[in-house]
Amino acid sequence: MAIRWFYYAAPQNFYALAGRLWPWLAALATALGVAGLWVGFALAPEDAQQGEGYRIIFVHVPVSWMSMVIYLAMAFWSILGLTFNTRLSGMMTRALAPTGAMFTFLSLWTGALWGKPMWGTWWVWDARLTSELILFFLYLGYIALTSAIDDVRRADRAGALIAIVGAINVPIIYFSVKWWNTLHQGASVSLTRSPSMAQLMLWGMLLMALSFWVYTLAIVTYRVRSLILERERHTVWVQALPEVSGAKK
Amino acid sequence: MNIFFTVVWRDLRLAMRRKAEVLNSVFFFVVVAALFPLAIGPEPETLRHIGPGVLWVGALLATMLGLSRMFESDLRDGSLEHMLLSPHSLGLMVLGKITAHWLLCGVPLVILAPILGLQFDLSPQALSMLCLSLLLGTPVLSCVGAIGAALTLGVRGGGILISLLVLPLYVPVLVFGAGAVQALESGVGAQAHVSILLAMLLPALFFSPWACSVGLRIALE
Numbered sequence: 001m002a003i004r005w006f007y008y009a010a011p012q013n014f015y016a017l018a019g020r021l022w023p024w025l026a027a028l029a030t031a032l033g034v035a036g037l038w039v040g041f042a043l044a045p046e047d048a049q050q051g052e053g054y055r056i057i058f059v060h061v062p063v064s065w066m067s068m069v070i071y072l073a074m075a076f077w078s079i080l081g082l083t084f085n086t087r088l089s090g091m092m093t094r095a096l097a098p099t100g101a102m103f104t105f106l107s108l109w110t111g112a113l114w115g116k117p118m119w120g121t122w123w124v125w126d127a128r129l130t131s132e133l134i135l136f137f138l139y140l141g142y143i144a145l146t147s148a149i150d151d152v153r154r155a156d157r158a159g160a161l162i163a164i165v166g167a168i169n170v171p172i173i174y175f176s177v178k179w180w181n182t183l184h185q186g187a188s189v190s191l192t193r194s195p196s197m198a199q200l201m202l203w204g205m206l207l208m209a210l211s212f213w214v215y216t217l218a219i220v221t222y223r224v225r226s227l228i229l230e231r232e233r234h235t236v237w238v239q240a241l242p243e244v245s246g247a248k249k
Numbered sequence: 250m251n252i253f254f255t256v257v258w259r260d261l262r263l264a265m266r267r268k269a270e271v272l273n274s275v276f277f278f279v280v281v282a283a284l285f286p287l288a289i290g291p292e293p294e295t296l297r298h299i300g301p302g303v304l305w306v307g308a309l310l311a312t313m314l315g316l317s318r319m320f321e322s323d324l325r326d327g328s329l330e331h332m333l334l335s336p337h338s339l340g341l342m343v344l345g346k347i348t349a350h351w352l353l354c355g356v357p358l359v360i361l362a363p364i365l366g367l368q369f370d371l372s373p374q375a376l377s378m379l380c381l382s383l384l385l386g387t388p389v390l391s392c393v394g395a396i397g398a399a400l401t402l403g404v405r406g407g408g409i410l411i412s413l414l415v416l417p418l419y420v421p422v423l424v425f426g427a428g429a430v431q432a433l434e435s436g437v438g439a440q441a442h443v444s445i446l447l448a449m450l451l452p453a454l455f456f457s458p459w460a461c462s463v464g465l466r467i468a469l470e
Contacts, residue, residue, distance in 0.1 A: 082463075134417045134420055137413070137416070137417040138417050140413065141413045141414040141417060144410055144413050144414075145400060145401065145404075145410060145413075145414060148401075148404045148405050148406060148407075148410055149404055154467055154468065154470070157467040158400045158464065158467050158468070161396070161400060161460065161463055161464055161467065162396075162397075162400055162414060165396055165418065165460060166417075166418070169417075169418050169421070172421050172449075173417075173418075173420050173421055176420065176421035176424040176425060176445075177420070177424065179424065179425075179428075180424040180428060
């Protein structure tokens with residue numbers, strides 16, 4: 001069965017699809033999250049070297065993955081938006097940005113919480129930490145640019161361009177910071193040397209990662225629905241929606 | 250290619266009519282460099298250590314001051330629209346504007362940096378490396394910054410917005426630019442840093458005018 005991609009590229013059709021999807025996605029994200037936390041905090045054994053403190057990785061590692069995946073997704077929608085000129089792509093990018101910024105912030109925050117008991121410091125100028133911080137700045141730049149431009153169409157397209165430029169720069173930034181770090185030999189901590197993980201720990205982490213994936217899908221579809229309502233409010237089909245015409249009476 | 254030189258020449262002449270604007274960013278660079286010893290202390294050992302970094306950060310900020318002017322006055326008097334409508338390649342014209350920005354905001358810094366470097370007690374080798382790294386790095390700053398300037402054209406609070414957009418993208422240039430001097434000082438040798446700066450300059454020169462043109466068309470559609 002072929003999925004009708006272009007059918008759902010129209011905001012009107014996507015609005016209905018998103019309305020049916022998001023409650024299920026939200027429920028699934030909650031279920032996966034509860035299962036992941038249960039495995040992570042109740043079932044997984046205590047770590048031999050790090051004690052109980054290591055359990056923050058069940059949140060930290062998945063949010064760090066998401067922070068990068070979401071930026072890639074934004075670049076993907078931006079390329080699609082600039083080449084096909086679809087309205088929905090811009091809304092997708094706009095809806096992804098706050099969630100991505102939130103995950104990046106959480107990644108830095110949980111990383112600091114983990115670093116304090118493990119390394120004895122909240123922050124080291126390690127290559128990964130520094131590039132994650134710069135990724136956070138890139139998200140903020142995107143949000144600042146799109147919210148400063150009043151014309152929605154221009155804001156979407158300008159945002160798309162800066163998202164693509166940023167995505168090209170992310171690997172360059174990562175390698176330059178890595179080089180800078182080895183030159184200075186500031187932090188003597190290696191993040192790459194990870195001990196072999198117990199099966200249960202891996203499961204906990206995978207469940208949490210899946211939960212955050214589905215959460216992102218749920219919140220983004222929900223946010224896109226709001227954006228569609230806001231931007232298409234003058235159209236006949238929005239006025240005819242029961243939730244819109246019902247609220248007016 | 251003619252149009253490229255026409256635009257460069259035009260921008261240079263316009264800037265010469267309003268010298269203060271160009272001199273402001275140069276003066277800013279000098280002042281910022283003078284603030285650091287006052288804040289940190291006059292020990293030559295410390296100053297020698299932080300000098301390259303301070304001068305590079307100063308250069309970053311000084312070139313950014315000129316960015317918001319890059320297309321703004323052309324937008325106001327309508328010449329930017331004419332550029333977009335003209336049959337000549339917009340990319341070449343944008344490259345001309347980038348070159349003019351570099352000549353006005355980048356080259357003075359390259360010339361001034363060794364003099365300010367003396368205040369930080371840098372050795373002659375370090376001074377010449379600082380010059381070379383700025384010579385290769387500042388054009389990249391102009392290229393990347395131009396994209397930000399095009400995107401924030403006519404936007405509320407554009408000046409501060411440019412810095413938010415552009416400064417994170419400047420990180421690699423800063424790392425290798427200031428790193429080149431430090432690598433030379435520490436005896437590692439700066440050849441790798443210089444090669445990488447050059448490797449960043451060439452794609453920036455190629456892609457930035459194109460991305461800028463897209464940005465300008467978005468801004469003026």
